[in-house]
Amino acid sequence: CVGCFADQSTCVSNNCFFACAFGSEADCEACVAQNCQADFEVCAGIVDLDQDGESTICDCDDSDGTVYPGAPGTASGVDNNCDGVLSESEAACPLDLDGDLAVTVADVLSLLSEFGCEAGCTNDVDGDGQVSVADVLTLLSGFGTVC
Known part of the structure; x- marks a missing residue:
């Protein structure tokens, strides 16, 4: 160079x-x-192959225009913003509570640890604001899913 x-x-x-x-x-x-x-x-060799505004120096995946530092999530199971963590907006699998890209026993245990929660529940999978039997049934319907 x-x-x-x-x-x-x-x-x-x-x-x-x-x-x-x-x-x-x-x-x-x-x-x-x-x-x-x-x-x-x-x-x-400093180019922007995927035309997302980030060059090969800063872009963590210059073959995908939806992946760059600060990118919004696409719910495709890809770390779009290059921070090493699948955020809720990036996760393709809302039932995968621990972010390991599979709905497993660990997710069931995480849900059960909040069973009965009525406000501010992080493991509310059905969106009603609480962790109840409905959440358990919803999670079990996706048990074994690989995201």
């Missing part, structure tokens, strides 16, 4: 000498961005 830096230096001296030598720092940066940055990034 040393050649890329050499090419960029040549580009800056050929195209931005006056802006960088006699102008402000902002003028120099604008000139380099306009005239030299794109060629440098292509040379160095």
Whole structure:
């Protein structure tokens, strides 16, 4: 990649000498961005293959336009925002309470640990605000599912 830096230096001296030598720092940066940055990034392999606005340097999956730092969830079971955690909006499997991409005994035990909860229940799988027999039956209907 040393050649890329050499090419960029040549580009800056050929195209931005006056802006960088006699102008402000902002003028120099604008000139380099306009005239030299794109060629440098292509040379160095810094591209955005999936066109999501993040280059190969920052994008944790540059083959998928829905995956990049700060991306919203797509409920597809993929860590869209690259934080290493499947959030509720990313999880394709709402019955998978522990995020291991399968509905297992661990999920049943997690649900049962909140059985009888009537407010602020984190394991309310049917959306009624409480953990009851209905939640147990809903979870058991998906038992064994691999997400």
